[in-house]
Amino acid sequence: MELKFVDPRSLKDNPDKARRSKSSPQADALLLATIKAIGVVEPLIVFAEADGGNGFVIDQGHRRAKQAIVAGLDEIAVLVVPRAEDGGAMRSLATSITHEQLNPVDLWRAIERLVALNWTEESIAIALAQSVRQIKKLRLLANVLPAMLDAMAKGDMPNEQQLRTIAAASLDEQKEVWKANKPSKGDPQVSWWSVANGLTKRRMYARDASFGDELAQAYGIAWVEDLFAPADQDSRYTTDVEAFLGAQQEWMTQNLPKKGVITESTTYGEVKLPPKAERVYGTPKKSDHTAMYLDREGKVKTVHFRMPEVRKKGKAADTADDAAIVMPKSRPDVTRKGIEMIGDIRTDALHEALSRAPIEDDMLLALLVLAFAGQNVRVDSGAGGDHAFGRRMPRHAATLFDAEGKFAFDAETLRIAARGVLIDALSCREGMSKSGLVALVAGEAIGAGGFLANMGTEDFLSCLSRPALESSCANTPVLPRARVKDTRAALVEHFKEGRFVHPAALFAPDATSLTEWLAKSAVAEVDDDDSVDPEGLDDENQSSGKGEFEEGYREAAE
Structure with missing residues (x-):
């Protein structure tokens, strides 16, 4: 082999070249821009003419030679090799087949290497005939989890929208979503839609x-x-x-x-x-x-x-x-997300108190009665044709049966079952599971406030308005800052080793709401004339049954 520098116009095309189809105008423009920027990077492969002439025939690099002429180069490097017996046909075919375009991940890694060598994004874009924006897009792969990059390098690339969503997420978020969506050995295909969907966040522009x-x-x-x-x-x-x-x-x-x-x-x-x-x-x-x-x-x-x-x-x-005009409404002290967080924190504290706090037996029974008055409780009554299909709690009732199927239990088993029923029934969370006022009453009665988690965190404090956040500085050495972000950060730092409970999370029920609930929930006494005897009993039997029930209730209460 011999390296020479020749005029590209003196080179002759190989009639046996494997690639006969014309390249796209975009590919030619890219190659031309690269040659203009940095010259012909890889020398052409040529061999001497068969008739003993002084010229050379191109074995590999027809497009490079053509675009070098368009670029106006007077001289390019060529590598002279012996002429093959088949005129280089097999060598041309093998080279054309093995040439493969870099996948985006390898291209990004190559770009990062150039940046490390002090190439600017603008100069890289000019050399590769790409827009600066395209180079910036490829560099976003630097924000992608390495495990995802390995999958992309195999040719399994997400679409542009999915890649944008993935690159915008933090590595910790990507790691959690990748655990749930990484491909299995039996199915190596990645569901990039599922990955991107798990990382999608609402954007405010x-x-x-x-x-x-x-x-x-x-x-x-x-x-x-x-x-x-x-x-x-x-x-x-x-x-x-x-x-x-x-x-x-x-x-x-x-x-x-x-x-x-x-x-x-x-x-x-x-x-x-x-x-x-x-x-x-x-x-x-x-x-x-x-x-x-x-x-x-x-x-x-x-x-x-x-x-x-x-x-x-x-x-x-x-x-x-x-x-008649509604007064101007400022941002609420606690946002909807904050209200939902309070519901979760309250419920966790209430359930913790129901599990561990000392509760007298009479209070436990009273709480059971109270729990079933909650707005989230529905019972399959069977008293009429309309059934309210709601949650059932058979697992707690099952603990009150012995090994032989008899309804027999001791006091401790009953207490544990009662606590379990209360935990399932009482909830402060937002939505259909919310028990409402009764959960606050129950929480106050058993001191669930002492189990409330520290709310002096970034997640919760970010849900407070500026006035509410600044009022949280009361009784602390933290002074309100000019920026809400700085005030919040100072409070988070202050309560890192302490405990903060927002007043809105306390269990004390509003007195007015409690009065209204009691008035609405009071059972009106039904006149005897309007009562219905579902079993067809006569007045005497009804009176007798009523007396026996009241006597038994008094005995149980005593």
């Missing part, structure tokens, strides 16, 4: 934010650039939904017009106007009011509405008109 940098910093919002989004739009986003909505609420409070109110939206994203208000679709009058609200995407929306005229004159009319 900067282009939808009404607030500026000052409130963004106050709420600790750090914008992330979405490199996969169209280049002509602001693609910055945050996954801190609570902070985004809190900043939007505060902006509305600061920019509320004189006759403005902050209201909510319906399930369908429509505005909720005050009672009797009429929405104005045309040009509003000076006497009309303004309503500001957040739609389902977190955008600030503004509509105008008109209240019905009040016929009274003078100050009384103004007072009546003002009374």
